[in-house]
Amino acid sequence: MSDPKAPQRGGDSTRAVHGGEREGRPRVSDALSTPIVQTSTFWFRDTQELIDYQEGRHPSYEYGRYGNPTTQAAADKLRELEGGEACVTSASGMAAITTLLLALVPRDGHIVTTTDCYRRTRQFIVTVLPKLGIETTVVEPSDIDALERALERETALFFSESPTNPYLRVVDIPRVAGLCHARGARVVIDATFATPINQRPLELGADVVLHSGTKYLAGHNDVMAGALVGSTETLAPVRELLGIMGSVLDPHAAYLLLRGMKSLALRVGRANANASAIALHLERHPKIERVHYPGLESHPQYKIARAQMSGFGGVVSFEVTPDFEATAKFVDALQIPYIAPSFGGCESLVEQPAVASYWDKSPEERAELGIKDNLVRYACGIEDTGDLIADLDQALDRI
Ligand SMILES: Cc1ncc(COP(=O)(O)O)c(C=O)c1O
Numbered sequence: 305m306s307d308p309k310a311p312q313r314g315g316d317s318t319r320a321v322h323g324g325e326r327e328g329r330p331r332v333s334d335a336l337s338t339p340i341v342q343t344s345t346f347w348f349r350d351t352q353e354l355i356d357y358q359e360g361r362h363p364s365y366e367y368g369r370y371g372n373p374t375t376q377a378a379a380d381k382l383r384e385l386e387g388g389e390a391c392v393t394s395a396s397g398m399a400a401i402t403t404l405l406l407a408l409v410p411r412d413g414h415i416v417t418t419t420d421c422y423r424r425t426r427q428f429i430v431t432v433l434p435k436l437g438i439e440t441t442v443v444e445p446s447d448i449d450a451l452e453r454a455l456e457r458e459t460a461l462f463f464s465e466s467p468t469n470p471y472l473r474v475v476d477i478p479r480v481a482g483l484c485h486a487r488g489a490r491v492v493i494d495a496t497f498a499t500p501i502n503q504r505p506l507e508l509g510a511d512v513v514l515h516s517g518t519k520y521l522a523g524h525n526d527v528m529a530g531a532l533v534g535s536t537e538t539l540a541p542v543r544e545l546l547g548i549m550g551s552v553l554d555p556h557a558a559y560l561l562l563r564g565m566k567s568l569a570l571r572v573g574r575a576n577a578n579a580s581a582i583a584l585h586l587e588r589h590p591k592i593e594r595v596h597y598p599g600l601e602s603h604p605q606y607k608i609a610r611a612q613m614s615g616f617g618g619v620v621s622f623e624v625t626p627d628f629e630a631t632a633k634f635v636d637a638l639q640i641p642y643i644a645p646s647f648g649g650c651e652s653l654v655e656q657p658a659v660a661s662y663w664d665k666s667p668e669e670r671a672e673l674g675i676k677d678n679l680v681r682y683a684c685g686i687e688d689t690g691d692l693i694a695d696l697d698q699a700l701d702r703i
Contacts, residue, residue, distance in 0.1 A: 316385070316501050317569040324380030324562070330373055338377045340559045344368040368555075370547050375558040379531065381565050382521065385500040386513055388533035392543050393558065397496060397516025399551035400530030401425050404492065404514065405433065405463070407545040408538075412437035413460040416489070418445040418475065420468035420674065423661055425494070429463075445473040446605055451483060459489040466505070467497045467609075470621045470657050470681045471596050471674070474605035477612055481509030490538065496520070496648075501572040502615040511538055519648030520618070522564035523571050526649075529553055529561045571650065571686055575618025578652075578684035578692055583620045585693050591700045593623040593678065618684040619647050628677035630703045631656055635680060637699035640692060647683030652692060654682050 313319070325338050332339045346365040348354040356362035365371045379391035394400040405428070409415055417429060419442055429440050441454040445468055462484045466475040481491045493505040496516040505513040515521055517529030530553075532539060546552060553561070583597035595602070598609035599616030609616060624631040635643060641652035645660050655661070658677045662670050667677065684692065 315569075319384050320381070320501075320568045321566050323384035323565075324377045324382075328380070329377050338374060338559070338562055340555050341373045342555055343372070369550055369552050372555050372558065374555040374562070375553050378529075378553070378558040378562040378565070381562060382500070382515070382517075382531050383533055385565070385568070386506055386533040387500075387504055388506050388513070388535070390536040390539045390543075391531055391533045392539050392546060393517070393553040393561070394530035394532075394546060395551040395553055395557070396528045397494075397514070397518055397530040398424055398428075399546075399549075400514055400516075400532050401494070402428055402432075403546050403549055403551065404512065404532055404542050405429070405438075406436075406549075407541040408490065408492075409433070409436075409438050409460040414439050414441070414457050415460055416441045416443060416451060416454045416462045418443060418464040418468060418473075420445060420471045420473050421465050422469050422494075425463075425465075445475050446608075448476070448479060448483070451480065455483060455487045455489060459484070459487060461490040461492055461511075463492045463494070465494040465497065466503070467598055467617060467619075469497065470619075470679065472497070472598050472603070472617070472619065472621060474598050474603075474609045474613075476605070476608045477505055477508035477510055481511075485509070497617050497619055498613060499568060499572050499617075501569050502576065502617055503613045506533065508612055511535070517561050519646065520572055520575070521568065521648075522561045523568065524560070524564055524649050525644075525646060525651060525653075527557045527560040527564075529557055572615065572618065574686040575648075575684045576615035578687070578689050579618045579620045579682075580616060581689045582682065582684065582692060582696065583622075586620070586622050586696065589697075589700060591625050591703065593625050595623075596621040619681060620684070621679060621681045623676055623678045624680055624700075624703070625678070628656075628658065631678045631680060632659070633703050634699050637702040638695055639698070640687060640695045641682065641685070647681075650686050652683060652685035652687055654680060656680055 379393050383391035443450040464475050484491045490511040492512040493510045494514045499520045512534035515531045586592045587595045597620045641654040644653045662675045
């Protein structure tokens with residue numbers, strides 16, 4: 305039985321706390337928190353009940369790969385936060401990306417993507433999609449002319465992060481959506497860096513918003529998850545393929561995702577504030593060559609970011625003077641953040657992308673990919689702003 309007091313709408317925090325959990329979900333032992341429904345299969349009382357299920361008269365579940373009440377509650381919460389019609393969850397962000405591209409791009413099809421992006425996404429696009437005859441045109445996130453030229457071909461979809469990884473470039477989502485839709489191409493935005501607290505791609509015109517739930521949504525650096533939100537029709541083939549490929553979200557992981565999302569607005573607000581303060585502070589620091597943060601006026605897409613984001617995110621990238629060695633020394637001197645990949649948890653994390661993600665590449669290959677040796681990606685957690693800044697200053701004093 306659903307809760308008659310279930311809020312229909314409300315602000316970000318109200319939806320983050322209550323969304324997906326007060327309406328529709330089965331009430332078990334009057335437990336307030338959504339239970340972890342630890343089962344691989346679901347049973348039917350008789351053949352008639354199974355027939356009723358098949359024909360939509362008996363709402364239930366059938367088999368773990370096709371759905372689970374805990375997973376559904378997590379999907380419903382995110383769907384409400386993004387303001388979408390349907391949500392598909394997956395075992396990781398990469399499972400969401402790979403399944404979406406395989407489901408929505410036809411054999412020998414064409415996609416457009418952007419230069420700055422998570423390296424495994426790029427790897428999938430460059431090494432796996434060509435096996436299906438799928439071609440990709442890569443454009444700069446803000447190069448609208450290049451996008452228009454790319455769309456002269458029949459294009460299935462435009463796929464980009466916004467903000468991007470690691471330079472935090474911003475895509476003008478309404479403009480890109482207008483151009484793509486006029487040519488019949490769908491727009492998919494990986495909004496892992498932004499979260500629905502800072503940016504709502506569907507409201508800006510995107511067809512699908514994608515998340516690595518491993519990051520801010522789950523928010524505690526303790527679980528892998530992925531999710532897609534969009535229309536029921538667009539996501540139907542993705543849902544179908546996920547049921548075949550099998551990279552679905554486990555109920556335990558779904559529970560952690562669900563619990564993490566309750567504090568999403570609070571955590572993201574704090575991470576935004578930390579990152580903004582750090583970006584402003586470092587921009588004035590003599591040992592910092594350049595700061596990349598969409599909330600800075602010096603950012604090339606600052607105006608676009610202001611128009612489509614309500615907060616600028618918890619990740620700041622910056623270049624340390626003068627070189628690779630000084631940057632490594634600075635990273636080693638930091639006391640608060642862990643040296644680790646990922647972002648979006650309570651703990652601040654730091655990495656030198658040249659070492660963390662691109663160590664297998666030669667300096668020339670890194671330069672070609674735009675990964676500078678002195679680049680640092682600093683992912684703010686929810687620690688106190690003053691402590692993070694004092695820690696950055698003492699580490700910069702050591703080089
Ligand atoms: C922007 C972005 N998208 C997708 C992914 C992949 O997500 P996952 O690690 O959950 O597979 C990552 C991982 O870092 C990411 O940064």
